[in-house]
Amino acid sequence: MDSLRTLSGVNIDALAEAFTQSEDVLSQMLTLFLLQVPERLAEIDSGLNSDHEIARKALHSMVNIAGAIRAYGLAELAKHVGESLKLGDEALARSQAEDLRREAAYVQVQVRGMLEALAVEPKHLWLTRFTL
Numbered sequence: 001m002d003s004l005r006t007l008s009g010v011n012i013d014a015l016a017e018a019f020t021q022s023e024d025v026l027s028q029m030l031t032l033f034l035l036q037v038p039e040r041l042a043e044i045d046s047g048l049n050s051d052h053e054i055a056r057k058a059l060h061s062m063v064n065i066a067g068a069i070r071a072y073g074l075a076e077l078a079k080h081v082g083e084s085l086k087l088g089d090e091a092l093a094r095s096q097a098e099d100l101r102r103e104a105a106y107v108q109v110q111v112r113g114m115l116e117a118l119a120v121e122p123k124h125l126w127l128t129r130f131t132l
Contacts, residue, residue, distance in 0.1 A: 007106040008073030010114075015070045016126045023122035030111045030118075033069050037104055040065070044081070048094060052085045055093075059085075062100075071107045074100070 019026040040058045047055025059082040066074035077100040084093035117125045 007103055009071065009103075009106050010110050011070040011072055012126075014072075018070065020126060023118055023125065026125075027115065027118045027122075029068055030115050033065050033111055034108060034115075036061070036065050037108060041101060041104060044097060044100070048085075048090070048097060052090075056082050056085055062104075066107070069107075069111065071103075074103045074107050077103055 015026070040062045043058035044055050044062070047053070047058060059078045062078040063075045063082075066072070066078065077096060081093050081096045081100055084090075084096055114125060
C-alpha cells in the first residue's frame with residue numbers, strides 16, 4: 001500500500017444520515033472511539049511484534065469502532081492489515097499498519113472537532129466539514 005495514500009477520514013454525510021436527531025448518541029460513540037483507538041493501536045503494535053492473534057483481535061475491534069462512526073477508510077485499512085497477517089505477510093502488514101496509524105490520527109482530529117461542535121450546538125455539527 002502506498003504510504004502517500006490520501007486520508008479519507010469520517011464520511012460526514014453517512015454520519016449525518018445515521019445520527020441526525022440522535023446527536024447525544026453520536027457524542028457518546030465519538031467519545032468511546034477516542035478512548036478505544038489508542039488502546040487498539042497499542043494492541044496492534046504489540047501484536048505485530050509478538051502475537052499476531054492479539055493484533056488480529058485488535059484490528060477486528062478497530063473495524064467495528066471505525067465503521068460505527070463511518071470512518072470507512074480506517075475500517076478498510078484495519079481489514080487489510082488483518083488479511084495480510086492472516087496470509088503471513090508480516091512486512092506488508094507492518095507497512096499497512098503505518099497507513100492505519102496515519103488514518104487513525106486524522107480521524108481522531110476530526111472526532112475531537114466534532115465533539116467540540118456538538119458541545120457548542122449539536123445541530124450545527126452537520127453544517128461543518130472537518131478536513132485538514
